[in-house]
Amino acid sequence: MAKIVIYTTPICPYCVRAKxxxxxxxxxxxxxxxxxxxxxxxxxIERTRQRTVPQIFINEQHIGGCDDLYALERQGALDPLLAQ
Structure with missing residues:
Protein backbone atom coordinates (compact mmCIF):
# COMPACT_ATOMS: atom_id res chain seq x y z
CA MET A 1 0.00 0.00 0.00
CA ALA A 2 1.20 3.50 -0.81
CA LYS A 3 2.49 5.89 1.82
CA ILE A 4 0.41 9.06 1.68
CA VAL A 5 1.28 12.30 3.45
CA ILE A 6 -1.03 15.28 3.29
CA TYR A 7 -0.24 18.72 4.72
CA THR A 8 -3.44 20.37 5.92
CA THR A 9 -5.15 22.96 8.07
CA PRO A 10 -8.46 22.31 9.87
CA ILE A 11 -10.49 25.01 8.12
CA CYS A 12 -9.40 24.25 4.56
CA PRO A 13 -12.29 22.91 2.42
CA TYR A 14 -9.84 21.57 -0.18
CA CYS A 15 -8.08 19.58 2.54
CA VAL A 16 -11.42 18.08 3.53
CA ARG A 17 -12.15 17.12 -0.10
CA ALA A 18 -8.74 15.49 -0.54
CA LYS A 19 -9.03 13.51 2.70
CA ILE A 45 7.44 25.37 2.09
CA GLU A 46 10.90 23.83 1.83
CA ARG A 47 9.54 20.53 0.59
CA THR A 48 7.06 21.89 -1.96
CA ARG A 49 7.95 25.55 -2.59
CA GLN A 50 4.24 26.15 -1.87
CA ARG A 51 2.42 27.87 1.00
CA THR A 52 -1.05 26.56 0.21
CA VAL A 53 -2.69 23.43 1.56
CA PRO A 54 -3.35 20.69 0.94
CA GLN A 55 -0.04 19.50 -0.40
CA ILE A 56 -0.10 15.78 -1.07
CA PHE A 57 2.67 13.21 -1.40
CA ILE A 58 2.22 9.61 -2.51
CA ASN A 59 5.29 7.45 -1.98
CA GLU A 60 7.43 10.60 -1.58
CA GLN A 61 6.22 11.91 -4.96
CA HIS A 62 4.71 15.38 -4.73
CA ILE A 63 1.24 15.18 -6.27
CA GLY A 64 0.26 18.79 -5.63
CA GLY A 65 -3.01 20.03 -4.21
CA CYS A 66 -6.62 18.92 -4.20
CA ASP A 67 -7.28 19.83 -7.84
CA ASP A 68 -4.21 17.84 -8.89
CA LEU A 69 -5.38 14.85 -6.85
CA TYR A 70 -8.84 14.88 -8.43
CA ALA A 71 -7.30 15.30 -11.90
CA LEU A 72 -5.32 12.09 -11.31
CA GLU A 73 -8.55 10.40 -10.25
CA ARG A 74 -10.39 11.53 -13.42
CA GLN A 75 -7.49 10.31 -15.58
CA GLY A 76 -7.52 6.91 -13.91
CA ALA A 77 -3.95 7.47 -12.71
CA LEU A 78 -4.63 7.66 -8.96
CA ASP A 79 -5.44 4.00 -8.27
CA PRO A 80 -2.17 2.72 -9.78
CA LEU A 81 -0.25 5.16 -7.57
CA LEU A 82 -2.15 3.99 -4.51
CA ALA A 83 -1.47 0.33 -5.34
CA GLN A 84 2.30 0.75 -5.24
Missing part, protein backbone atom coordinates in the same frame (compact mmCIF):
# COMPACT_ATOMS: atom_id res chain seq x y z
CA UNK A 20 -12.57 12.48 1.76
CA UNK A 21 -11.34 10.99 -1.53
CA UNK A 22 -8.71 8.94 0.30
CA UNK A 23 -11.31 7.81 2.84
CA UNK A 24 -13.70 6.75 0.06
CA UNK A 25 -10.91 4.69 -1.44
CA UNK A 26 -10.20 3.12 1.94
CA UNK A 27 -6.56 4.18 2.10
CA UNK A 28 -4.73 5.44 5.15
CA UNK A 29 -2.79 8.67 5.13
CA UNK A 30 -0.60 10.67 7.46
CA UNK A 31 -2.02 14.12 8.06
CA UNK A 32 0.34 16.93 9.03
CA UNK A 33 -1.57 19.93 10.39
CA UNK A 34 0.56 23.02 9.74
CA UNK A 35 -1.88 25.52 11.23
CA UNK A 36 -0.30 25.81 14.67
CA UNK A 37 3.33 24.94 14.07
CA UNK A 38 5.64 27.30 12.19
CA UNK A 39 8.32 24.59 11.91
CA UNK A 40 5.88 22.30 10.11
CA UNK A 41 4.77 25.18 7.88
CA UNK A 42 8.40 25.88 7.03
CA UNK A 43 8.94 22.18 6.29
CA UNK A 44 5.99 22.34 3.88
Missing amino acids: HLFQRKGVNYEEIDVSRDQNLRQQL
Whole structure:
Protein backbone atom coordinates (compact mmCIF):
# COMPACT_ATOMS: atom_id res chain seq x y z
CA MET A 1 0.00 0.00 0.00
CA ALA A 2 1.20 3.50 -0.81
CA LYS A 3 2.49 5.89 1.82
CA ILE A 4 0.41 9.06 1.68
CA VAL A 5 1.28 12.30 3.45
CA ILE A 6 -1.03 15.28 3.29
CA TYR A 7 -0.24 18.72 4.72
CA THR A 8 -3.44 20.37 5.92
CA THR A 9 -5.15 22.96 8.07
CA PRO A 10 -8.46 22.31 9.87
CA ILE A 11 -10.49 25.01 8.12
CA CYS A 12 -9.40 24.25 4.56
CA PRO A 13 -12.29 22.91 2.42
CA TYR A 14 -9.84 21.57 -0.18
CA CYS A 15 -8.08 19.58 2.54
CA VAL A 16 -11.42 18.08 3.53
CA ARG A 17 -12.15 17.12 -0.10
CA ALA A 18 -8.74 15.49 -0.54
CA LYS A 19 -9.03 13.51 2.70
CA HIS A 20 -12.57 12.48 1.76
CA LEU A 21 -11.34 10.99 -1.53
CA PHE A 22 -8.71 8.94 0.30
CA GLN A 23 -11.31 7.81 2.84
CA ARG A 24 -13.70 6.75 0.06
CA LYS A 25 -10.91 4.69 -1.44
CA GLY A 26 -10.20 3.12 1.94
CA VAL A 27 -6.56 4.18 2.10
CA ASN A 28 -4.73 5.44 5.15
CA TYR A 29 -2.79 8.67 5.13
CA GLU A 30 -0.60 10.67 7.46
CA GLU A 31 -2.02 14.12 8.06
CA ILE A 32 0.34 16.93 9.03
CA ASP A 33 -1.57 19.93 10.39
CA VAL A 34 0.56 23.02 9.74
CA SER A 35 -1.88 25.52 11.23
CA ARG A 36 -0.30 25.81 14.67
CA ASP A 37 3.33 24.94 14.07
CA GLN A 38 5.64 27.30 12.19
CA ASN A 39 8.32 24.59 11.91
CA LEU A 40 5.88 22.30 10.11
CA ARG A 41 4.77 25.18 7.88
CA GLN A 42 8.40 25.88 7.03
CA GLN A 43 8.94 22.18 6.29
CA LEU A 44 5.99 22.34 3.88
CA ILE A 45 7.44 25.37 2.09
CA GLU A 46 10.90 23.83 1.83
CA ARG A 47 9.54 20.53 0.59
CA THR A 48 7.06 21.89 -1.96
CA ARG A 49 7.95 25.55 -2.59
CA GLN A 50 4.24 26.15 -1.87
CA ARG A 51 2.42 27.87 1.00
CA THR A 52 -1.05 26.56 0.21
CA VAL A 53 -2.69 23.43 1.56
CA PRO A 54 -3.35 20.69 0.94
CA GLN A 55 -0.04 19.50 -0.40
CA ILE A 56 -0.10 15.78 -1.07
CA PHE A 57 2.67 13.21 -1.40
CA ILE A 58 2.22 9.61 -2.51
CA ASN A 59 5.29 7.45 -1.98
CA GLU A 60 7.43 10.60 -1.58
CA GLN A 61 6.22 11.91 -4.96
CA HIS A 62 4.71 15.38 -4.73
CA ILE A 63 1.24 15.18 -6.27
CA GLY A 64 0.26 18.79 -5.63
CA GLY A 65 -3.01 20.03 -4.21
CA CYS A 66 -6.62 18.92 -4.20
CA ASP A 67 -7.28 19.83 -7.84
CA ASP A 68 -4.21 17.84 -8.89
CA LEU A 69 -5.38 14.85 -6.85
CA TYR A 70 -8.84 14.88 -8.43
CA ALA A 71 -7.30 15.30 -11.90
CA LEU A 72 -5.32 12.09 -11.31
CA GLU A 73 -8.55 10.40 -10.25
CA ARG A 74 -10.39 11.53 -13.42
CA GLN A 75 -7.49 10.31 -15.58
CA GLY A 76 -7.52 6.91 -13.91
CA ALA A 77 -3.95 7.47 -12.71
CA LEU A 78 -4.63 7.66 -8.96
CA ASP A 79 -5.44 4.00 -8.27
CA PRO A 80 -2.17 2.72 -9.78
CA LEU A 81 -0.25 5.16 -7.57
CA LEU A 82 -2.15 3.99 -4.51
CA ALA A 83 -1.47 0.33 -5.34
CA GLN A 84 2.30 0.75 -5.24
